[in-house]
Amino acid sequence: MVPLGFLTLFFAWPVVAIIGLGLRGNVIDTLAAADTWRLVGFTVGQAAAATVVALLAGMPLAFLLARTRLPGLRLVRAVILVPFVLPTVVVGLAFRSLMPDGGVLSIVLANSFFNVAVFARTVGGMWSTVDRRAEDAARALGATKIRAFTSVTLPALAPAIGSAAAVVFLFCSTSFGVVLILGAARFRTLETEIYLRTVQLFDLPGAAALSLLQLAAVITALTIGAIARRRREAAVKRRASQARRPVGGEWIVVGLAYGVVALLLTPIVSLVGQASWAGFRALGGTGHDNSLEVSGVDAVVNSLRTATDATVLAMVLGVLSAIALTRLKRTVEVMDVAMMLPLGVSAVTVGFGYLVTLDALPGDLRTSPLLVPLAQAIVVTPLVVRVLVPVLRSIDDRLRQAAGTLGASPWRVWREVDLPLASRALVTAAAFGYVVALGEFGATSFLARPDRPTLPVAIGRLISRPGELNNEMAYAACTLLIVVTVAVVVLVERFQTAVGEF
Numbered sequence: 001m002v003p004l005g006f007l008t009l010f011f012a013w014p015v016v017a018i019i020g021l022g023l024r025g026n027v028i029d030t031l032a033a034a035d036t037w038r039l040v041g042f043t044v045g046q047a048a049a050a051t052v053v054a055l056l057a058g059m060p061l062a063f064l065l066a067r068t069r070l071p072g073l074r075l076v077r078a079v080i081l082v083p084f085v086l087p088t089v090v091v092g093l094a095f096r097s098l099m100p101d102g103g104v105l106s107i108v109l110a111n112s113f114f115n116v117a118v119f120a121r122t123v124g125g126m127w128s129t130v131d132r133r134a135e136d137a138a139r140a141l142g143a144t145k146i147r148a149f150t151s152v153t154l155p156a157l158a159p160a161i162g163s164a165a166a167v168v169f170l171f172c173s174t175s176f177g178v179v180l181i182l183g184a185a186r187f188r189t190l191e192t193e194i195y196l197r198t199v200q201l202f203d204l205p206g207a208a209a210l211s212l213l214q215l216a217a218v219i220t221a222l223t224i225g226a227i228a229r230r231r232r233e234a235a236v237k238r239r240a241s242q243a244r245r246p247v248g249g250e251w252i253v254v255g256l257a258y259g260v261v262a263l264l265l266t267p268i269v270s271l272v273g274q275a276s277w278a279g280f281r282a283l284g285g286t287g288h289d290n291s292l293e294v295s296g297v298d299a300v301v302n303s304l305r306t307a308t309d310a311t312v313l314a315m316v317l318g319v320l321s322a323i324a325l326t327r328l329k330r331t332v333e334v335m336d337v338a339m340m341l342p343l344g345v346s347a348v349t350v351g352f353g354y355l356v357t358l359d360a361l362p363g364d365l366r367t368s369p370l371l372v373p374l375a376q377a378i379v380v381t382p383l384v385v386r387v388l389v390p391v392l393r394s395i396d397d398r399l400r401q402a403a404g405t406l407g408a409s410p411w412r413v414w415r416e417v418d419l420p421l422a423s424r425a426l427v428t429a430a431a432f433g434y435v436v437a438l439g440e441f442g443a444t445s446f447l448a449r450p451d452r453p454t455l456p457v458a459i460g461r462l463i464s465r466p467g468e469l470n471n472e473m474a475y476a477a478c479t480l481l482i483v484v485t486v487a488v489v490v491l492v493e494r495f496q497t498a499v500g501e502f
Contacts, residue, residue: 014353058119087439088177
């Protein structure tokens, strides 16, 4: 009840309030407009294209991680996870440095860059449990390697591919920072259009109508993803490692996988190469013509403080949610979808809803320093849940029953059985959540006050203002975020559990 109560108060209420406020206008006109459906078409089209690219790039990586035994695979796992947790503003700036003209191709590639890890790790996790003997039997009966893969292995991987595709499509269709930076005014998705109509045009009826369309698409994607995820978890059975040294044509797939790794590193290396010592020194100031109200160093401190508060709150909510999802037998699918909803609903809608509703609570949270951590915790909690739930479900319930039979209370069972077995997953979830909160841009860009910006918000302001000094500061700040992200990813890999969504 605690996470559902928090979700109701700080997510459902603001979203319903802002939609209700907008519905007082004529929403039908917006829904019937040709421009609206062009937005929908572009949103769906670029998300579908990015999902396909991420799938094609992620499958060789999934094979590399699941079926091969080669030196350096721990480094590969870390490298492919870095893009997923990089701030959107950093990725947008990285691709802008590679493709200055932007355009649809840059948006699709940037969104797929983010999500290759979802396919690689989700599909790879299931692929590692698929018994090789079925494929070997097909080969013994005369099937080619391609036919054995399409007839035996691919159907076994279908639940994982479907689950990953639903999540990736959701992330791509609600992408904000990437489209805002690379699309500029030429290309807009539902997410950026909601931002434009809410913040600049104050067109609440139009924003509400687009939010309803987006919410319907999100619920559909989450439902499909939840069904596929349940099928995948039901199909997973622990087996001895299926990894071995590649043979024959498998080396071609390995080569493709390492090629994907090199491509993933290209935008990061390009961005870091743009950073200069002058930019790092300039972070002690406020930029060209005082583009920032505070120094870059103050923005770093604000980011660290805000991300810490958000992570602590998200861990409390995420642990409680994960326990409920692993213990409840009824309505578990409904709760699972409910906990994932914040990932798909417009961050701008949530942020604007905060400003409309939170004055009704004691203390008027709209002026509180906790406003941004609350919004970030809403985004981080579903990711914490997805890391913890598979681990808690993998714990043999007979251990809990044995402890209960010996007189342990439910709290002591959790402390003595679940907590030690899930400790690595808890560290992973906390580190993962922290770096996501540190780079959150959508809701934070709307809620952060000018005198208390986070580092991603400061970067967004710097690149929107003229001046070479601002660009140098932005590249230096992005490099700092990359360094922190890589450090956290290395920590995640050190404590990585055997089972996990990401």
